[in-house]
Amino acid sequence: xxxxxxxxxxxxxxxxxxxxxxxxxxxxxxxxxxxxxxxxxxxxxxxxxxxxxxxxxxxxxxxxxxxxxxxxxxxxxxxxxxxxxxxxxxxxxxxxxxxxxxxxxxxxxxxxx
Amino acid sequence: xxxxxxxxxxxxxxxxxxxxxxxxxxxxxxxxxxxxxxxxxxxxxxxxxxxxxxxxxxxxxxxxxxxxxxxxxxxxxxxxxxxxxxxxxxxxxxxxxxxxxxxxxxxxxxxxxx
Numbered sequence: 489x490x491x492x493x494x495x496x497x498x499x500x501x502x503x504x505x506x507x508x509x510x511x512x513x514x515x516x517x518x519x520x521x522x523x524x525x526x527x528x529x530x531x532x533x534x535x536x537x538x539x540x541x542x543x544x545x546x547x548x549x550x551x552x553x554x555x556x557x558x559x560x561x562x563x564x565x566x567x568x569x570x571x572x573x574x575x576x577x578x579x580x581x582x583x584x585x586x587x588x589x590x591x592x593x594x595x596x597x598x599x600x601x
Numbered sequence: 602x603x604x605x606x607x608x609x610x611x612x613x614x615x616x617x618x619x620x621x622x623x624x625x626x627x628x629x630x631x632x633x634x635x636x637x638x639x640x641x642x643x644x645x646x647x648x649x650x651x652x653x654x655x656x657x658x659x660x661x662x663x664x665x666x667x668x669x670x671x672x673x674x675x676x677x678x679x680x681x682x683x684x685x686x687x688x689x690x691x692x693x694x695x696x697x698x699x700x701x702x703x704x705x706x707x708x709x710x711x712x713x714x715x
Contacts, residue, residue, distance in 0.1 A: 520702060531692050531706040532644060576644065580702060586632045586656040588646035589704060 490515045492579050494592035503601045507564040511577030511592055514558070520580035521553055521560045525573045526594065532576055536562070567599045603627045605707035607693050613713045614683055622678045622710045624693030631698035633676045635668065636706075637661070637689040644692070650676065651698070683714045 491514040501507045509523075520539055524532035538544045538551040538560065550563040564571055574594040580587055606625045614620050626633050635647040648658040650668050667679045676695075680687055690711050694704040 522703070524706075531690075531709045534703060534705060537703055578644075586649045586651050586696075586698075587702070588634075588649065588657055588659065589636075589644075590646070591644040593643045 490579075490581065490590050492577055492590050492592035494575075494577050494595045496593055497596040498598050499595055500598045500600065501567050503567060503569060503599055505567050505599075507567045507571070507597055507599070509562040509564075509575050509577075509595050509597065511560045511562075512558055513560070513577075513579045513590075515579070515581055516555075516558060518555075518558075518579045518581050520582075521551070522578040522580070522589065523549075523551060523560075523562045524576040524578060524591075526576055527573045532578075532591075535575075564597075567597075569599050569601045572597055572599050603629075605693055605695055605705055607691075607707040607710050609710060610708065611711045611713075613715065616685060616714055617682050620680050620683055620712065622680075622691050622693075622712070624676045624678075624707055625674050626676055626693065626695035627697075627705060628674075629697065630695035630705075632656070632696045632702075633668075633670070634694040634696075634704060635678045636692045636694060638692065638709075639686075639689045647678070680712075683712075685714050688712060688714045 523535045536551045548565045552561045576594045577592040578589040633650045638644045648662045690709045693707040696704045
């Protein structure tokens with residue numbers, strides 16, 4: 489059974505702080521990793537993808553991947569109230585189109601002003 | 602910016618009825634997907650579709666479900682005889698294909714089975 493685990497939260501941070509979201513996955517051969525943001529009642533919105541060990545930065549967001557530890561994280565710098573949402577970690581076992589994304593349950597982030 | 606669209610946004614049906622959910626994927630994308638999310642639960646993969654064939658399906662995607670690309674733009678999910686437990690948000694997604702496996706999601710159809 490392929491699993492993606494996330495702490496459901498809520499994770500509460502003050503405006504301007506760094507939010508750190510974590511995800512572990514069970515299948516060692518997983519190759520593609522994605523972070524999606526989901527506002528209540530809305531669809532998943534892609535934030536970042538990462539495929540190689542190390543860090544990948546995009547604006548205020550940094551994704552970190554450690555395949556040896558089967559761990560992927562998302563850092564949000566200078567958190568804003570508009571970042572308040574559920575953050576979904578998703579894994580694709582194969583780095584190819586047409587294959588399933590396996591999602592975690594998501595971590596709810598609350599940024600207070 | 603191109604996006605995936607879905608209709609209807611909400612659908613209410615009686616148990617045992619057939620429903621068809623519609624999606625228009627991003628125009629140059631080749632792979633299409635359906636996912637569902639039961640209220641309060643995680644997003645679950647149902648099926649992927651490429652070149653007019655199912656390429657992968659999950660255990661959830663049983664004989665009650667079918668998918669079709671009836672023309673050059675639409676992609677549909679049919680549930681033949683709905684059950685109460687089919688009540689969920691259904692998301693269509695598409696990806697470019699080849700090296701572009703990132704999946705982009707539509708806004709979803711909220712299905713309520715009474």
